[in-house]
Structures are given as structure tokens and as C-alpha cells.
Amino acid sequence: xxxxxxxxxxxxxxxxxxxxxxxxxxxxxxxxxxxxxxxxxxxxxxxxxxxxxxxxxxxxxxxxxxxxxxxxxxxxxxxxxxxxxxxxxxxxxxxxxxxxxxxx
Amino acid sequence: xxxxxxxxxxxxxxxxxxxxxxxxxxxxxxxxxxxxxxxxxxxxxxxxxxxxxxxxxxxxxxxxxxxxxxxxxxxxxxxxxxxxxxxxxxxxxxxxxxxxxxxxxxxxxxxxxxxxxxxxxxxxxxxxxxxxxxxxxxxxxxxxxxxxxxxxxxxxxxxxxxxxxxxxxxxxxxxxxxxxxxxxxxxxxxxxxxxxxxxxxxxxxxxxxxxxxxxxxxxxxxxxxxxxxxxxxxxxxxxxxxxxxxxxxxxxxxxxxxxxxxxxxxxxxxxxxxxxxxxxxxxxxxxxxxxxxxxxxxxxxxxxxxxxxxxxxxxxxxxxxxxxxxxxxxxxxxxxxxxxxxxxxxxxxxxxxxxxxxxxxxxxxxxxxxxxxxxxxxxxxxxxxxxxxxxxxxxxxxxxxxxxxxxxxxxxxxxxxxxxxxxxxxxxxxxxxxxxxxxxxxxxxxxxxxxxxxxxxxxxxxxxxxxxxxxxxxxxxxxxxxxxxxxxxxxxxxxxxxxxxxxxxxxxxxxxxxxxxxxxxxxxxxxxxxxxxxxxxxxxxxxxxxxxxxxxxxxxxxxxxxxxxxxxxxxxxxxxxxxxxxxxxxxxxxxxxxxxxxxxxxxxxxxxxxxxxx
Ligand code: SF4
Numbered sequence: 001x002x003x004x005x006x007x008x009x010x011x012x013x014x015x016x017x018x019x020x021x022x023x024x025x026x027x028x029x030x031x032x033x034x035x036x037x038x039x040x041x042x043x044x045x046x047x048x049x050x051x052x053x054x055x056x057x058x059x060x061x062x063x064x065x066x067x068x069x070x071x072x073x074x075x076x077x078x079x080x081x082x083x084x085x086x087x088x089x090x091x092x093x094x095x096x097x098x099x100x101x102x103x104x
Numbered sequence: 105x106x107x108x109x110x111x112x113x114x115x116x117x118x119x120x121x122x123x124x125x126x127x128x129x130x131x132x133x134x135x136x137x138x139x140x141x142x143x144x145x146x147x148x149x150x151x152x153x154x155x156x157x158x159x160x161x162x163x164x165x166x167x168x169x170x171x172x173x174x175x176x177x178x179x180x181x182x183x184x185x186x187x188x189x190x191x192x193x194x195x196x197x198x199x200x201x202x203x204x205x206x207x208x209x210x211x212x213x214x215x216x217x218x219x220x221x222x223x224x225x226x227x228x229x230x231x232x233x234x235x236x237x238x239x240x241x242x243x244x245x246x247x248x249x250x251x252x253x254x255x256x257x258x259x260x261x262x263x264x265x266x267x268x269x270x271x272x273x274x275x276x277x278x279x280x281x282x283x284x285x286x287x288x289x290x291x292x293x294x295x296x297x298x299x300x301x302x303x304x305x306x307x308x309x310x311x312x313x314x315x316x317x318x319x320x321x322x323x324x325x326x327x328x329x330x331x332x333x334x335x336x337x338x339x340x341x342x343x344x345x346x347x348x349x350x351x352x353x354x355x356x357x358x359x360x361x362x363x364x365x366x367x368x369x370x371x372x373x374x375x376x377x378x379x380x381x382x383x384x385x386x387x388x389x390x391x392x393x394x395x396x397x398x399x400x401x402x403x404x405x406x407x408x409x410x411x412x413x414x415x416x417x418x419x420x421x422x423x424x425x426x427x428x429x430x431x432x433x434x435x436x437x438x439x440x441x442x443x444x445x446x447x448x449x450x451x452x453x454x455x456x457x458x459x460x461x462x463x464x465x466x467x468x469x470x471x472x473x474x475x476x477x478x479x480x481x482x483x484x485x486x487x488x489x490x491x492x493x494x495x496x497x498x499x500x501x502x503x504x505x506x507x508x509x510x511x512x513x514x515x516x517x518x519x520x521x522x523x524x525x526x527x528x529x530x531x532x533x534x535x536x537x538x539x540x541x542x543x544x545x546x547x548x549x550x551x552x553x554x555x556x557x558x559x560x561x562x563x564x565x566x567x568x569x570x571x572x573x574x575x576x577x578x579x580x581x582x583x584x585x586x587x588x589x590x591x592x593x594x595x596x597x598x599x600x601x602x603x604x605x606x607x608x609x610x611x612x613x614x615x616x617x618x619x620x621x622x623x624x625x626x627x628x629x630x631x632x633x634x635x636x637x638x639x640x641x642x643x644x645x646x647x648x649x650x651x652x653x654x655x656x657x658x659x660x661x662x663x664x665x666x667x668x669x670x671x672x673x674x675x676x677x678x679x680x681x682x683x684x685x686x687x688x689x690x691x692x693x694x695x696x697x698x699x700x701x702x703x704x705x706x707x708x709x710x711x712x713x714x715x716x717x718x
Contacts, residue, residue, distance in 0.1 A: 009357055011342060011350075025346075025380040026353050068575030069565070071358055071543060078358050078543055078671045080578045098357040099341075100543050100579050101565025 001033040002091040004043065008054070009098040015053040040072060040084045040095060058097050069100045107134060108321035109171030109622040114143070115213045115235055117228055119304050120161060120220030124235045129214060136710065138601035138635055139170035141197045141556070143215055144186025145642040148195060151219070154649045158190045158296070159278070159303040161221040167208070167309065168215035170603030172615075174206030174394070175320055175622045176327075178334050179608025181206040181267075181287075181394030184600055189295030189557055190280045191455065191510055192532045194647045196295025197556040201401075201605045202287030203267035203311075203394045209603075210314035222305040227255070227270065231312035240307040247448040248272045248285040251308055259310070270308025271298040272450025274498040278302055279508040281455035281534065285447055288391070289401070289417040293452035295533055295557035296510075321624035329617040333609060334397050340610040341564075342379065347400050348421040348607070349379030351564075355421075358579070359542025359672030363429040364484060365461035366527060366539060366662055369670025373434040377424055382436060388418065398608045404440060411437030416444035425537040426457030431464060432484025445491050449498040455534040456497070458527045459511040460490055471522045478502040510534070512660070524661040531656045533557040535663065542672040543579040546589055548664075549677075553657045553688060553699075555643035561593035563606055568592045571612055571629060580675050586684040590691035594636030601635065638709040641701050644694075645714045654699040657685065 007029050013022035020028035034043055045064060048055040055061050058070055065081070066072070072084045073096035079087070089095075105112030114127040137146050144166045156162045165187040172180045183205035189196025208216070212233035227240040243251050252268045259266065269286025275298030282298030283291040286308075301307075320326055337343075342350030355361050356374040363371045375381060382388075386407050392399035402418040419427070419439050427433060427442040446453050460482075466472045467482040474481055478496065480489045496504030506514050511534075515526035527535060529552050536559070540548035546566045547559065554560035568588050569575040578584055595612050602609075602619060609615045616632055619625065658664070664678045677684075686696040693705030703715045 009354055011345075024353075024375050025384070026375075026378075066577065068569045068577075069567070071579065073357065073671055076671060077673060078580070078675075080580060082578075096357060098354050099351075100358060100576070101341075101567065 001035060002038070002089055002093070004032045004034055004089050005094045006030050006032055006043070006047070007094065007096040008058070009096060010057050012053045012057055016051055019051075034089055038089050040074065040087045040089060043089060043095065044084075044097070070097060071100045072097055105129070105318065107131065107171075108319045108624050109175055110134060111209055111212050111214050111317045113213050114215045114217060115230065116217045116219070117235065117237065118220045119218060119222040119226065119237065119306060122222070122237055124237065127217075136638070138598070139214060140168050140184040140199075140601040140603055141186060141597055142601040142635065142639050143168040144184055144197060145195070145639050145646070147217060148186050148188070149642055149646045151217070152188055154651075156188065158188045158193050158300055161304065162219065163188050163300060163303075165218045165297065165300045165304065165306075166215060167218075169205040169208050170601050171623055172619060173603025174209045174316065176323075176395070177330050177604055177609070177618050177622075179393055179396035179398060179605040180603055181396075182603050182605050183208060185284060185292040185297050187297055187300045188650065189297055190278070190299040191295045191534065192557050194531060194650055194652055195555060195557065195643045196297055197600070197643070198292040198294040198297055198558060199600060200269065200284065200286065200290045200292040201393045202290040203264070204269050204286060205603045206394045207267040207311035207313055210317060211311045212314070212317050216309070218304060218306060221303065225305050225307050227308040227310060228306070229310045232314050243307050244276065245273055248450050249288070249448055252286070252288065255308060255310055265313055267311045268308055271301045272448060272498065274450040275299055275302040276307070277498065277500045277508070279451060279497060279500065280510045280513070281452040282450050283452045285450050287393070289447055290393070291447065291452070293454070298450050320622050322621040326618055326621035329614055329621060333611060333614040333618060336611040336614060337398050337608050343400050343607050344398055346379035346383055347402065347418055349382060349419065349424045352378040352421055352424055353380075355538065355542075357671060359667055359670045359675075360538045360540070360544050361429050361542075362425055362461075362537055362539040364432050365430065365465045365525065366541070366665065367465060369539060369542065369667050369672065371429045374429070376434065377428045377436050377439065379421075379424075382418060386436075391417070393605065396605065396608055400607055406437035406440050409435050409437040411435070411441045414441050416440040417447070419443040422537040423453050426453045427487075427490075430457045430461045430537060431487075431490060433487050434485065435487070438487040442487060442490060442494070445494055449494060451494070451498065452534065454537050455510050456494065457537060458534055459497075459507050459514060460493060462511050462515060462522070462526050463493070463507060465525050466518070466522050471518065471520065476503065526660055527663045528660045529656075529663065530658045530660065531557070531652065539667070540663070541665065541667050541675065541677060542670070545579055545585045545677050546576065548659060549585060549589055549684060549688065552659055553685070555640055555647055556597070559596070560640060561589045561596060563596050566592055570610075571595055580672075582677070582680040582684045583687070586688040587691060590688050593640060593692065594633040596636065597639045598632040598636035601639065634709065638711060641706060641709055641711055642714070644701055645706075645711070645717050648700060649717050657699060
């Protein structure tokens with residue numbers, strides 16, 4: 001199993017409840033254990049299955065596509081949706097999910 | 105006027121002759137150009153021929169509202185200003201919210217065209233179809249807050265009885281990025297429209313509240329659609345709950361926060377500088393615009409740090425970025441103080457901070473010494489030195505005279521390596537306070553190819569899914585960004601014809617339904633796109649006629665550079681810039697090599713008479 005840190009910067013901490021730490025209004029953080037060979041998309045899909053606010057805000061569980069205006073950072077670098085699809089997670093990786101276009 | 109939402113009258117003010125007159129609007133002009141930026145674009149083209157410079161008395165400055173202003177739609181006090189602006193010497197179109205757009209119509213006018221130059225400083229007063237040009241020499245040198253206070257006192261009116269917009273010392277002194285400021289902190293900020301007012305000796309415009317002077321065709325339908333529009337805006341992003349600063353940290357997360365003049369993208373203090381922090385730590389009071397239920401405008405009292413007790417407007421995202429990370433400042437109270445200072449002096453925070461950030465980098469790298477800067481210690485984060493420099497700029501005093509020219513001209517005059525450090529577009533217009541090299545390539549492209557001098561196609565990024573176009577999935581795809589920008593272009597300019605605030609009218613389809621309810625029209629989304637594209641092409645023909653070149657539609661070296669660290673490290677928009685531009689031009693119906701509108705494009709938009717101009 002690999003330990004992955006997932007950060008969601010979408011102001012949905014209150015709805016996610018105690019499974020996620022919320023160090024600020026915006027951020028919700030959790031560590032997940034994933035099997036060898038799991039991709040970023042598979043992790044997001046699994047989370048969306050367990051947490052309805054993630055299905056609503058991050059990933060369409062039917063099409064398995066990121067919702068409009070959502071981007072993913074892999075180890076603090078923005079990556080394209082194609083990489084989200086294919087990237088296999090390694091132990092210690094960090095995934096950040098955030099909106100592209102908000103506010104000013 | 106038998107179309108709902110219009111007074112049917114435009115006021116013409118000849119400042120040289122000290123006289124006013126009325127122009128009646130005909131149905132075909134209204135249907136073709138709608139209002140706001142549409143009226144502005146057309147009138148500018150008709151009345152300002154090639155060879156007229158921005159400061160020429162024959163330049164026009166056109167203030168126009170739109171059919172939704174004052175109609176009952178929430179947050180519809182917006183107006184548009186169009187002129188030949190001082191940063192680009194090309195068309196400049198900028199909007200301000202507040203009350204003026206509604207009050208101008210309640211005073212009996214859909215718009216005001218100013219021409220000429222007054223012999224003394226003057227202001228315009230309008231009420232119930234009457235207009236008077238009045239002496240304002242006693243207001244000379246006053247900041248915009250003092251100006252509002254003095255005019256209200258002189259007129260013996262209460263705060264909400266009038267809406268006042270005008271210029272501060274920056275506009276009077278021809279600072280190239282001076283803004284038109286009013287209603288206690290709202291700005292038409294872009295392309296130095298305040299400097300155009302200053303060049304005409306026009307200090308302010310006062311519009312009185314008055315009664316509604318136009319009809320709403322279907323009030324019941326308007327009520328229903330307006331409610332839905334509010335619900336949409338409320339749920340659209342963090343603005344309703346946290347203000348526009350609510351998105352600051354998310355922008356940091358994708359490498360979009362401008363840090364120390366684009367020299368880095370690392371700013372761990374972002375969570376002490378965002379809207380969430382401000383609204384949970386500072387004292388906040390609501391200050392909404394005309395009939396606005398989103399009410400995102402607030403007044404704040406700083407509760408911690410060196411500026412504890414300071415009262416100012418809650419900074420918008422652009423001000424938070426400009427006076428925080430961009431200048432290496434990590435104190436949120438200081439952001440409130442500097443935002444107030446820039447507004448008070450009557451300047452655009454975007455260009456002001458590109459200029460100040462560049463000066464700070466030049467100081468750090470010894471291009472400028474303290475002596476060169478009139479003794480000011482312009483190290484990163486020295487907010488009191490920044491405040492002093494802003495005041496020098498507004499007065500064009502000492503070295504402030506050079507920096508009053510804006511960062512493009514100041515850097516070119518300085519020469520050497522410092523030219524490559526300045527953030528601007530080759531046309532001279534300022535990007536908004538982002539690092540567009542991060543996940544906002546759509547805005548970087550838009551800022552370079554715009555005809556309005558500020559965003560034309562995009563808005564807080566881009567939201568094509570709102571008009572049934574595919575959303576942007578990869579913000580770093582040259583293909584996706586240039587294609588979607590072109591396909592989406594039109595709806596935002598249509599929106600700027602209407603007299604409503606974008607934060608309060610986030611759904612274009614519902615907004616269109618409100619427009620149809622007010623006017624009695626049956627416009628479709630396709631019609632809206634056509635009208636918006638007509639405005640864009642009209643402005644583009646004006647710009648080519650006034651000397652714009654394709655080569656100007658590029659970022660400066662620093663603006664188009666590759667981020668050296670942070671979330672967007674290594675992303676290079678310039679890698680396929682020429683391809684992106686050609687793709688964009690082609691999809692806009694413009695010649696892919698020259699960027700000029702093709703005859704077929706103009707004819708399809710009902711602008712056949714402009715073909716001879718290109
Ligand atoms: S959303 Fe904000 S700027 Fe827009 S009308 Fe309302 S208070 Fe004014």
C-alpha cells in the first residue's frame with residue numbers, strides 16, 4: 001500500500017466532516033492508502049464514491065472526467081487532465097484538487 | 105421611447121463651448137448597439153477620426169449605461185466609459201458599478217458624450233432631463249473622497265441622493281493610469297480614462313437619483329428571472345460569501361498569484377492574505393451597490409498589525425494581489441491602507457503595482473539607487489515607501505514623473521536589462537493583477553489581443569459551459585485556450601452593453617431573459633453573440649485606423665516568460681504563440697497573418713461600411 005496525501009481546496013470542509021482535517025476554510029486534507037498501480041483518477045473516483053461532496057465538486061463518477069474548471073496538482077505542480085488519467089501514484093505523493101477559475 | 109429600458113436620449117456636452125444638447129436615439133441604433141460598450145464603440149468610431157490623440161480636445165469620452173441599469177435587476181447600477189485611452193492611445197472601455205448607471209438614466213439619459221476642453225476645471229450636474237456645466241476650480245487637487253464630500257456638502261444632499269464619479273490628483277496631472285472613481289470606491293480603472301477627463305478639465309459628474317424614466321415591458325417575468333439570476337450568482341464561486349479575495353489562495357495554487365514582479369511564484373503567506381482571512385479576522389460592514397443582493401462590496405476595519413484601526417474598503421482580489429505578494433508585503437492591514445491610497449489618488453491598482461513592483465526589482469538589482477528614487481527605500485515590502493512613491497506619481501513630482509508614464513514607457517526610457525523585467529502588453533495595456541503564466545493562459549491571450557484595452561473575451565478566467573460550449577480542461581493547452589477564447593468571444597461584450605454587474609449577473613442565459621422582459625425583445629443567445637462580436641469588430645477597426653499593428657498583440661518579455669518555480673514551473677506560453685494567434689484570428693474571422701477583420705466577417709455583422717477602413 002502507498003500513502004498519499006490528498007488536499008481539496010474547494011471550501012467543502014464542513015460537508016466532508018471529520019474524515020478530513022480542515023486547517024483553513026478552503027483546505028480539506030486527508031491521507032489515503034492506495035494499492036500499488038492506482039492512478040490519480042482511480043483515487044479521485046474512489047473518493048467521489050465515498051464522499052458525495054467530492055462527486056458533486058470534483059469528478060463526474062459516470063464519465064470519470066474532472067468537472068469543468070477543476071485542476072489537479074501532482075506534488076505541487078499543475079498537471080494536464082491526461083496525466084490525471086494515467087499517472088500511477090507512488091508512496092508519499094501529494095494530490096491537490098482546486099478550481100481553475102474563481103474570484104477576481 | 106417604445107422599447108423598455110431606454111430613455112431614448114444621449115446628452116452631448118461640449119466643454120469648449122460650455123454648452124449641452126440632446127441626441128435622440130433611434131430604434132435601429134438601439135437594436136444594433138444595445139447600450140454600454142456598444143454605444144461607446146460606435147460613437148467613438150463615428151466621432152474620433154485617425155490622427156486625434158488621447159489628450160486632444162477632439163477626443164471623446166463617452167459614459168453609457170444600458171437597458172438593464174435601474175430596471176430592477178439586482179446590481180444594475182453599472183455604466184461603461186469609452187474613449188481613446190492614454191496607456192495605449194487606442195480604444196479603452198472600462199466599467200464601474202455602484203449607482204451611477206441607474207442614476208444617469210433616472211436623470212433622463214442613456215449616455216453622455218463629452219467633447220472639447222473646458223477653460224477651467226468643471227463638473228457636470230444632471231437631474232430630470234436638465235444638465236449644467238458648473239465651475240469646479242475649488243476642487244482642484246482634491247482626492248476623490250474629498251471631492252465627493254465637497255460636492256455633497258455644496259449641493260446640500262445626502263449620501264444616496266446623488267452618484268458622483270470623478271478624478272483625483274492623478275487624473276488632473278495626466279498620470280497615464282489614472283482612473284475614474286466614484287460612489288465611495290468604485291472605479292472605471294483601465295487605460296487611463298481618468299487622464300482623458302483631466303485633459304478635458306472635467307473633474308466630476310454628479311447624477312441625481314430622480315424617478316424612473318423608462319418602462320419595463322414585462323415586470324412579472326422580470327421578477328421571476330431576476331430571482332433566478334440572483335440564486336445563480338449566489339452559488340457561483342466564493343464571491344458571495346468571501347468576496348473576490350475568496351479565490352486568492354486557489355489562484356496561488358495554480359501559479360496565478362503575481363509574486364515580486366514575477367520573479368518567483370512562492371508565497372506561503374497566501375492564507376493570511378485572502379478573503380477568508382479578512383472576513384474572519386477584520387470588522388466587516390456591507391456597502392452594496394444599487395439594488396444589489398450579492399452585496400460583495402464591504403468596508404473593513406483592520407483589527408491587527410501596524411495598521412490596526414485603519415478603516416477602508418475591503419480590497420478586491422486585484423488589490424490584494426497588487427499590494428500583497430506583488431510588492432513582497434505580507435501584512436493584510438497594509439493592503440487595506442495602500443488600496444485606499446491608490447483609490448483616493450485616483451489610479452488603477454493594476455498598472456500602479458506593475459510599475460511599483462518593477463521599481464522594487466530595479467532597486468533590488470541596483471538599477472535604481474535610493475538617490476535615483478528621491479531618497480525612498482523601495483525594498484520589497486516597504487509599504488510606507490510605496491505609499492510615498494504613489495503620492496509622487498499622482499503629483500508627477502520628482503522621479504514620480506517617470507513612473508506616471510506606466511511601466512512600459514518607464515522601462516523603455518530607463519533602458520538596459522530593466523526593460524525585460526517590466527510586465528505589460530506591447531499595446532501598453534495592463535494585465536489584471538495575476539500571474540497569467542500560471543493557469544490563466546486564457547487571460548494572457550485575451551489581454552494581448554483585446555480591443556477594449558482590458559479583458560474582452562474572458563472574465564475571471566473563462567466559463568464557456570455557461571453558454572453550452574465545452575469547458576477548458578487543460579489551462580496549458582495552446583490549442584484549447586485559443587480555440588475556446590475565440591468561440592466564447594462576444595458574450596462578455598454583449599454583457600457590457602447592458603448596465604449590470606458581472607458578479608451579480610453570472611448566468612448569461614438568465615441575464616438575456618431579464619433583458620427580454622425589460623425591453624420586450626425576443627433576443628436569442630446567438631443574437632447576443634452576434635451583437636457582442638459586432639462591438640468587438642467595431643473597436644478593432646477603430647484600433648487599426650488609429651495605428652494598431654499585429655506585432656503589438658504580444659506580451660512583454662517578462663509577461664510572456666517561463667515561471668521559474670511554483671505550480672506552473674516550466675510552462676511556456678510563447679512556445680506556440682504565433683500558432684495560437686493565427687488560430688485565434690482565423691476563428692474570429694480575421695486575416696490570420698494581419699489580424700484585420702475580413703470583409704466577409706464585417707458584412708455578416710452588419711458592418712459592411714467599415715470594409716473600406718481596413
Ligand atoms: S456584486 Fe458587488 S460590485 Fe456587483 S453590484 Fe453587487 S456589490 Fe456591487
